[in-house]
Amino acid sequence: MSSFRTLDDLPAEQRVLVRLDLNSPVEDGVVQDNRRFSRHAETVAELAESGHRVALMAHQGRPGRDTFVSLEQHADILAEHAGVDVDFVADTFGDDALAAVRDLDAGDVLLLENTRMTDDELPEKAPEEHAASDFVQTLAPEFDAYVNDAYSAAHRKHASLVGFPLKLPSYAGRVMETEYEANTAIAEREFDGDVTMVVGGTKATDVIGVMEALDEKVDQFLLGGVAGELFLRAAGYPVGEDVDTELFDEQWSANEETIRSVLEERRDQVTLASDLAYEDADGERGEVAVEDIVEKTQSFLDVGSDTVADYEPVIRDSEAVFVKGALGVFEDERFSVGTVGVLEAIADTDCFSVVGGGDTSRAITMYGMSEDDFSHVSIAGGAYIRALTGEPLPAVELLVQSAAEDAA
Ligand SMILES: Nc1ncnc2c1ncn2[C@@H]1O[C@H](COP(=O)(O)OP(=O)(O)O)[C@@H](O)[C@H]1O
Numbered sequence: 001m002s003s004f005r006t007l008d009d010l011p012a013e014q015r016v017l018v019r020l021d022l023n024s025p026v027e028d029g030v031v032q033d034n035r036r037f038s039r040h041a042e043t044v045a046e047l048a049e050s051g052h053r054v055a056l057m058a059h060q061g062r063p064g065r066d067t068f069v070s071l072e073q074h075a076d077i078l079a080e081h082a083g084v085d086v087d088f089v090a091d092t093f094g095d096d097a098l099a100a101v102r103d104l105d106a107g108d109v110l111l112l113e114n115t116r117m118t119d120d121e122l123p124e125k126a127p128e129e130h131a132a133s134d135f136v137q138t139l140a141p142e143f144d145a146y147v148n149d150a151y152s153a154a155h156r157k158h159a160s161l162v163g164f165p166l167k168l169p170s171y172a173g174r175v176m177e178t179e180y181e182a183n184t185a186i187a188e189r190e191f192d193g194d195v196t197m198v199v200g201g202t203k204a205t206d207v208i209g210v211m212e213a214l215d216e217k218v219d220q221f222l223l224g225g226v227a228g229e230l231f232l233r234a235a236g237y238p239v240g241e242d243v244d245t246e247l248f249d250e251q252w253s254a255n256e257e258t259i260r261s262v263l264e265e266r267r268d269q270v271t272l273a274s275d276l277a278y279e280d281a282d283g284e285r286g287e288v289a290v291e292d293i294v295e296k297t298q299s300f301l302d303v304g305s306d307t308v309a310d311y312e313p314v315i316r317d318s319e320a321v322f323v324k325g326a327l328g329v330f331e332d333e334r335f336s337v338g339t340v341g342v343l344e345a346i347a348d349t350d351c352f353s354v355v356g357g358g359d360t361s362r363a364i365t366m367y368g369m370s371e372d373d374f375s376h377v378s379i380a381g382g383a384y385i386r387a388l389t390g391e392p393l394p395a396v397e398l399l400v401q402s403a404a405e406d407a408a
């Protein structure tokens with residue numbers, strides 16, 4: 001794929017319209033600080049310190065949900081991380097927004113209201129249709145350039161993501177740039193040694209999609225989580241069923257055939273857990289070898305210690321390791337052994353490593369590891385999965401198109 005322009009290519013003293021992804025958990029109306037703020041803060045600080053006039057767009061939640069709130073709190077959290085003032089205007093592209101944009105001086109930063117508060121934003125439409133919307137037609141003429149830093153929303157065809165690149169010279173922000181490079185590495189880079197992929201979590205469909213898309217690129221898949229249990233079931237063990245119907249039955253019936261065929265065709269490429277962990281009668285962690293499971297009578301909440309010991313040398317001998325999904329319910333310390341064991345093994349090596357998925361990457365900070373011990377920790381969920389499976393990200397494609405058209 002040809003590439004997009006970055007902030008290194010942005011001319012001086014621009015009026016820049018920037019799209020971030022500050023979509024965050026909201027508890028009782030309070031926006032929770034998280035890595036999306038600290039990551040985007042770097043792009044914002046760089047733009048402000050370079051003397052640009054900066055207007056930021058972002059979304060929060062979806063209409064009708066509790067998380068659909070104003071971005072007023074986001075401005076304060078972002079300002080704290082970026083070390084620059086971030087003004088807020090409770091308007092997306094009306095008179096108040098335009099007045100605030102026109103009032104920007106060099107180095108000023110303004111956050112516009114939640115983009116999803118305009119009806120023009122959300123419909124999934126062709127970029128050309130979005131570019132013709134009142135939202136894009138009104139805001140675009142106020143700016144010299146558009147910067148998209150919202151990698152984690154790049155799978156959405158919304159106006160703020162795909163409409164503006166048709167109207168303004170467009171650039172990738174620092175988050176967009178690093179996320180894109182790391183998350184497409186598995187599909188686009190050639191590694192000299194073995195490539196390992198750790199797959200787990202609760203979404204079997206995602207896991208299978210990744211395994212099918214990457215079977216040529218990955219030497220070894222190490223399985224865990226709910227998805228791993230379903231693979232064990234396909235291998236003939238009495239797990240991955242019954243106890244928690246919501247997690248298992250539906251996913252099994254939807255994916256049984258694919259799981260069986262992946263396992264049949266790629267048995268040498270797939271390592272399954274050799275033991276599993278559960279909560280015993282005293283509320284303690286118990287472990288059982290999968291060979292000794294005669295009938296599933298309780299939920300398995302983690303892979304066992306022998307499995308971690310099996311996975312460690314594979315990771316140690318890898319040139320690159322990618323992680324998608326947790327190996328257990330790591331939020332409960334008793335069942336964090338698999339996820340933390342694997343992450344620590346990766347952190348101890350010099351291999352190229354990418355950890356993705358909102359939940360799994362949380363385990364890094366939760367258990368005192370440093371993000372610096374990994375090549376990249378993604379802040380994306382859906383976009384990370386799409387990057388791994390080679391599905392195009394519309395907002396990225398528009399950045400590439402903008403660069404190509406301006407070069408022509
Ligand atoms: N055996 C299991 N049973 C229930 N939940 C599990 C199990 N293993 C992992 N999980 C859960 O999977 C979640 C992460 O899964 P998923 O959403 O697929 O990954 P991510 O958010 O990293 O993309 C974790 O929050 C963890 O609690």
Ligand SMILES: O=C(OP(=O)(O)O)[C@H](O)COP(=O)(O)O
Pocket residue numbers: 021023061062152153156358379380381382383
């Ligand atoms: O948080 C996001 O995606 P993710 O949950 O896949 O990481 C993005 O902000 C996209 O939000 P959306 O899924 O409401 O379109």
